[in-house]
Amino acid sequence: MSHVVPPFELPMSDPAPVERERADARRNRERILCATARLIDRVGIDCMSMDDVAAEAGVGKGTLYRRFGDRSSLLRALISEPEQAFQDALIRGDAPLGPGAPPDERLHAFGEGVLTFLDSHAVYIQAGERLGGGKRYGHPVYAFYRTHVSLLLGQALGETPHHDYLVDALLGPLSAEPFLYQRDLRGMSVEEICAGWHALCDAVLAQG
Amino acid sequence: MSHVVPPFELPMSDPAPVERERADARRNRERILCATARLIDRVGIDCMSMDDVAAEAGVGKGTLYRRFGDRSSLLRALISEPEQAFQDALIRGDAPLGPGAPPDERLHAFGEGVLTFLDSHAVYIQAGERLGGGKRYGHPVYAFYRTHVSLLLGQALGETPHHDYLVDALLGPLSAEPFLYQRDLRGMSVEEICAGWHALCDAVLAQG
DNA sequence: CACTATAGCGGACTCCAGTCCGCTTTTGTC
DNA sequence: GACAAAAGCGGACTGGAGTCCGCTATAGTG
Numbered sequence: 001m002s003h004v005v006p007p008f009e010l011p012m013s014d015p016a017p018v019e020r021e022r023a024d025a026r027r028n029r030e031r032i033l034c035a036t037a038r039l040i041d042r043v044g045i046d047c048m049s050m051d052d053v054a055a056e057a058g059v060g061k062g063t064l065y066r067r068f069g070d071r072s073s074l075l076r077a078l079i080s081e082p083e084q085a086f087q088d089a090l091i092r093g094d095a096p097l098g099p100g101a102p103p104d105e106r107l108h109a110f111g112e113g114v115l116t117f118l119d120s121h122a123v124y125i126q127a128g129e130r131l132g133g134g135k136r137y138g139h140p141v142y143a144f145y146r147t148h149v150s151l152l153l154g155q156a157l158g159e160t161p162h163h164d165y166l167v168d169a170l171l172g173p174l175s176a177e178p179f180l181y182q183r184d185l186r187g188m189s190v191e192e193i194c195a196g197w198h199a200l201c202d203a204v205l206a207q208g
Numbered sequence: 209m210s211h212v213v214p215p216f217e218l219p220m221s222d223p224a225p226v227e228r229e230r231a232d233a234r235r236n237r238e239r240i241l242c243a244t245a246r247l248i249d250r251v252g253i254d255c256m257s258m259d260d261v262a263a264e265a266g267v268g269k270g271t272l273y274r275r276f277g278d279r280s281s282l283l284r285a286l287i288s289e290p291e292q293a294f295q296d297a298l299i300r301g302d303a304p305l306g307p308g309a310p311p312d313e314r315l316h317a318f319g320e321g322v323l324t325f326l327d328s329h330a331v332y333i334q335a336g337e338r339l340g341g342g343k344r345y346g347h348p349v350y351a352f353y354r355t356h357v358s359l360l361l362g363q364a365l366g367e368t369p370h371h372d373y374l375v376d377a378l379l380g381p382l383s384a385e386p387f388l389y390q391r392d393l394r395g396m397s398v399e400e401i402c403a404g405w406h407a408l409c410d411a412v413l414a415q416g
Numbered sequence: 417c418a419c420t421a422t423a424g425c426g427g428a429c430t431c432c433a434g435t436c437c438g439c440t441t442t443t444g445t446c
Numbered sequence: 447g448a449c450a451a452a453a454g455c456g457g458a459c460t461g462g463a464g465t466c467c468g469c470t471a472t473a474g475t476g
Contacts, residue, residue: 024443049432065434067454078468101471120286131433137389164413165381165404172380173373181345182376190258196373203374207411230472233424257462268426273464275424339463 029067031057036078045075046113047128072128072135079121083141086117088146103155104205107170110148111197115175119183119190125176136175156205166204173197239265241381244286253283253335280336281344287329294325298356311363312413315378318356319405321407322382327398328392334384344383353379364413374412381405 020183021029035057050071054061068074077084095101096109118125129135136142150167160166172178174197182188188196219401229237243265247256258279262269276282284291304317326333337343344350357373365371380386382405390396396404 020443022453028455050434051432054456061434061458062436062456063454064456069434071433092430135336136385142226146310147324160388162404162407164394164400165396166408169377169381169404169408170384170385173377177344177379178376185345188373193373196370196377199370200374200377201410203415204408205413207414228473230423232471236425258464262426269428269464270426270466271424272426278464321461 018072025067028057028059028063031059032064032067032074033077036074044172045123050074070138071131075124075128079124082117082121086113087144089113103152104201107149107152107156107201107205108198109151111174111201112194113180114145115190115197116172116181116192118176122176122179122183124179129176142171145174152162153204160207170201170204173200212289214224232386236271240267240272240275241285244282248286253331258282259415265404274374277374279339282335283332290325293351294321295349297321311360315360315364315409315413316406318360319378319382319409320402321400321404322353323387323405326382326384326387330384330387334388337384350379353382361412368415374415378409378412381408383387 001018032053036048036053039052039056043052050064053074054064057064064074068077089097090110090113092098096105097113099106101109146167149170150163153163153167153170157163173182173193179193182193182196183190226264240261245257247260247264249284251260257274259269261282263273265272272282276285297305298318300306304313307314309317343351354375357370357378358372361371361375361378381390381401387401390401390404391398
């Protein structure tokens with residue numbers, strides 16, 4: 001199962017204790033993730049109840065919740081592998097996404113990367129956030145992105161007033177809800193959305 | 209005088225209730241709204257269940273839902289009066305919020321107005337959106353704001369590429385979730401948030 | 417005032433997320 | 447291998463959102 005990943009912590013949020021996983025726990029975790037993917041494929045993300053998942057996986061609800069905490073986290077877990085890969089690419093990957101390119105180029109590459117990621121996965125994130133309730137800003141991924149953009153913007157512009165605000169403003173359109181609105185309700189192509197974000201980014205970069 | 213808003217109709221969030229309201233319906237609507245306000249005051253917005261509201265108001269749940277559709281709409285209804293007043297001020301109020309001032313000034317005034325409104329009411333909107341699920345972009349209020357900002361930006365800059373995208377990007381930080389994040393999690397004052405938005409707005413205006 | 421069509425009403429009901437707690441399996445230790 | 451502690455397990459249970467449908471009050475008409 002390519003989407004099954006060990007329960008590591010997200011980078012730089014935790015020193016990662018990583019205890020050994022019991023065999024039955026591992027088996028059930030895999031079953032649950034597979035069952036979730038199967039169910040989403042069969043009935044759609046909105047009609048998939050947690051009871052369904054437990055039944056499909058052949059485990060009890062208690063097990064499901066012990067593992068994944070809530071619906072939101074379960075859906076996140078489904079995409080944790082590509083999410084991790086993207087974060088790695090930001091830190092260790094090739095330029096311009098990774099280190100080596102000038103900060104403004106990296107910033108543009110970052111936005112494009114997030115939007116491409118959203119194109120594949122926004123539906124899961126959005127569905128998770130819907131019932132999770134305001135998860136976005138509290139999620140470690142947001143903190144990670146924020147640090148990254150803050151750093152790049154600082155490198156590009158130096159100390160500027162409203163630095164922090166502009167970081168959030170740049171990240172705003174890179175979240176699932178606005179993306180899905182633009183793509184599905186406004187009918188924009190991913191290229192158009194990317195181009196729009198580049199324009200926003202340029203505006204902010206020019207401002208400094 | 210290109211910045212004067214032509215007298216065409218902008219979409220309003222609450223199309224006039226053309227039909228006469230039955231006496232019992234009116235009585236119950238008032239009871240429900242009062243009960244909701246009382247309950248929020250007493251137990252807090254998150255602990256207030258719809259059953260509680262119905263019981264406190266002395267009506268059945270059916271009545272509650274017939275009236276207000278869902279929890280999200282009930283919470284919206286609580287602030288519909290000031291919301292309406294703000295929208296009126298945008299169309300018919302004094303400059304710079306209303307017509308008469310140059311578009312860039314009106315844009316700045318709009319942002320400040322929304323943020324001030326959010327400072328009082330974001331909690332209700334956010335609580336509603338949490339269980340409503342992605343209501344923001346589908347809500348008539350968003351369409352109204354969108355039209356308004358689009359018009360002002362168009363007057364200020366003329367036809368520019370990515371016009372629509374930038375409108376959404378400007379509106380992004382003016383929604384409840386980012387606002388509450390900035391105010392309550394990041395500990396920013398409303399003044400700082402306003403100043404940040406002005407900077408964003410200036411960046412976009414300078415870009416054209 | 418009597419009549420009737422219809423808007424309004426209420427609460428039992430369904431469905432689902434998330435919790436609780438007693439039972440089972442695993443793992444480390446001797 | 448025996449044992450105890452710890453980790454894992456499962457499904458009954460709770461509580462709340464939103465629906466359904468038969469009953470009731472209202473307002474318009476003669």
